[in-house]
Amino acid sequence: MRAFLLAAALPLAACPATVFAGQAAPATPISAETLRTVTKTLSSDAFEGRAPGTTGEEKTLSYLVERFQAAGLKPGNKGSWFQVVPLVEITARNVSALTFTGAGQPIALGYGPEMVVATYQVIPRIDLKNSDVVFVGYGINAPEKGWNDYAGVDVKGKTVVILVNDPDYGSAGLTGPFNGKAMTYYGRWTYKYEEAARQGAAAAIIVHDTVPAAYGWNVVQSSWTGPQQVADASNGHRDQSQAIGWMQLDAARRLFAGAGQNLDTLMSAAKRKGFKAVPLKGVQASLSFDNQVRRHASKNVIGILPGTERADEVVLYTGHWDHLGRCEAAPDGDDICNGAVDNANGxxxxxxxxxxxxxAGATPRSQVFLAVTGEESGLLGSAFYGANPVYPLAKTVGGVNIDAMSMAGPARNIVVVGKGKSELDAYLNRALAAQGRVATAEPTPQNGYYYRSDHFSLAKHGVPMLYAEAGEDLVKGGTAAGKAAAEDYTEHRYHGPKDEYDPTWNWDGVVQDVTLYYQVGRELATTAAWPNWVAGDEFRAIRDRSRAGN
Known part of the structure; x- marks a missing residue:
């Protein structure tokens, strides 16, 4: 997820006629008052940061049902507003230092400032003792690319140290073994832990580096300390590594130097095909912490506007209601991560x-509004829906995912994450033409935003989902102002206690963008067409198989 935050007093762009396949229809205005009121309410301290399984969730669910019902929606899950999502909350207690011994002076990394750690395993205690340490580069095993960072090394029971992002993230263009500067799923931290577990690693620690990670250590620290949510599983995730986490780059450099290695040299070597994992000879890792485990049933909220002619065909709108709850306190003592931009306004x-x-009235196809849980914990709510759809995915036409609306004011463009992947681009382009705006490709594909929000959970099952972000070419200030707004939000508010509602915000740009989503969704719900992924896209075959059964 990426978002921008910048209060701006800018004129409201006129809402032109909605365009459907070349025909104009009266535009239904998006209510700025609704956007303002719902965001202010959900991000207030009374909702305690909307963490799943808390009083904040209870208040959020009640409020969303109230607003969905008042808006005119019907319960979307066989008469219920909810889809139950079984989760487990794991809170690390009594976390020891992450200690490395065996080469040079022992290194003890403190929990929070120097390292963070958690576990997927649903067990009361983690004890990692004297685990051999291996540097596995980017931790990628991609047979289709002839790339395996684990080739020739056995890491069962060992601690692997991994680099963030892909080997070619620093490329200038989009060509390379891993799409050049555009991150692939192999670059996401979720993949790196998954692969480490498949290789049998006892612990997997990613080296944090701000540029390839796309966020600072403050984001890691606030996101990885406190209660963590995982999907419930019959095996208690015992097939996963005992410990997963991050360490600071400078701490990693000290560790490698103590083992007679130069981390920067190894980082360069890891970018080349054929890299061989490097055991840190004599170095062993130890770590322990207790787990406070609580199983609970979180919920997705589902409302529907039933269709008039092809009600079994569904257009889907998604957005996550959850945030981090109470988190690492700001210097002023504020420890509520309110999530006003991420994702109360979505x-x-x-x-x-x-x-x-x-x-505007019912459309031929049904329209479903899905507010999901657990996005901040790894897209848990949307992943559960993708695996257990209330409406068959083969009959889900496509849709729009909304994650963090920009407060930077109207822009001349909108950034499409995954531009060129699906035929939904044409729907967006028609809506943009009505506003005199354009779609541009994501300027920072190396940050992997395509894999960081809930549309990805539907795409994996073949459903085309539009995911757009605020344009950076602002009407007031141009691209320089847009870039500054993005950097300001990421550095000072993203996943922190200062992502708070601001009564001075101007909502014109948000209204402009939500109007686009209205136009795209309305056309999808009106037409009889079935937009697909473009030929050759990674999700095209999944969609074709899904649709072939209908």
Whole structure:
């Protein structure tokens, strides 16, 4: 997820006629008051940061049902507003230092400032003792690319140290073994832990580096300390590594130097095909912590506007209602991560879209509004829906995912994450033409945003989902102002206690963007067409197989 935050007093762009396949229809205005009120309410301290399994969740669910119902939606899951998502909350207690011994002076990394650690395993205690340490480069095993960082090394029971992102993230263009500077799923931290577990590693520690990670250590620290959510599983995730986490780059350099290695030299070597994992001879890792385990049933919220002619065909709008709850406190003592931009205003957009569509009248296809849980913990709610769809995915036409609406004001463009992947681009382009705007490709594909929000959970099952972000070419200030707004948000508010509602925000740009989503969704719900992924896209075959059964 990426978002921008910059209060701006800018004129509201006129809402032109909605365009459907070349025909104009009256535009239904998106309510700025709804966006403002829902965002302010959900991000207030009373909701305690909307962490799953807390009083904040209970308040959030109650409020969303109230707003969905008032908007004109019907319960979307066989008469219920909810889809139950079984989760486990694991809170690390009594976390020891991550200690490395055996070469040079022992290194003890403190929990929080120098390292963070957690586990997927649902067990009361983790004891990692004298685990041999191996540097595995980027931790990638990609047979189709002839790339295996684990080739020739046995890491069972060992601690692997891994680099973030892909080997070619620093490329200038989009060509290379891993799409050049555009991150692939192999570059995501979730993949790196998954592969380490498949290789039998006892622990997997990623070296944090701000540029390839796309966020600072403050984001890692606030996100990885405190209660962590995982999907419930019958095996208690015992097939996963005992410990997963991150360490600071400078700490990693000290560790490698003590073992007679130069981390920067090894980082360069790891970028080349044929890299061989490097055991840190004599170095062993030890770590322990207790787990406070609590199983609970979190919930996705589902509302529907039933279709009039092809009600079994569904257009889907998604956005995550959860945030981090209480987190690492700011210097002023504020420890509530309110998540106003991430993603209270995205859920507010769902409510505003529901209102606008209900007022405009029913469409031939049904429209479903899905507010999911657990996005901040690894897309858990949307992944559960993808695996257990309330509406058959083969009959889900496509949709729009909304994650963090920009507060930077109107822009001349909108950034499409995954531009060129699906035929939904044409729907967006028609809506943009009505506003005199353009779609541009993501300027930082190396940050891997395509794999960091809930649309990915649907795409993996073949459903085309549009995911766009705020344009950086602002009407006031151009691209320089847009870039500054993005950097300001990431550095000072993203996943921290200062992502708070600001009463001075101007909502014109948000209204402009949500109007686009209204137009795209309305056309999808009106047409009889079935947009697909473009030929050769990674998700095209999945969609073709899915649709072939209908």
């Amino acid at each position: 859920v507010a957009a769902l409510v505003a879209l529901a209102e606008a569509n209900a007022k």
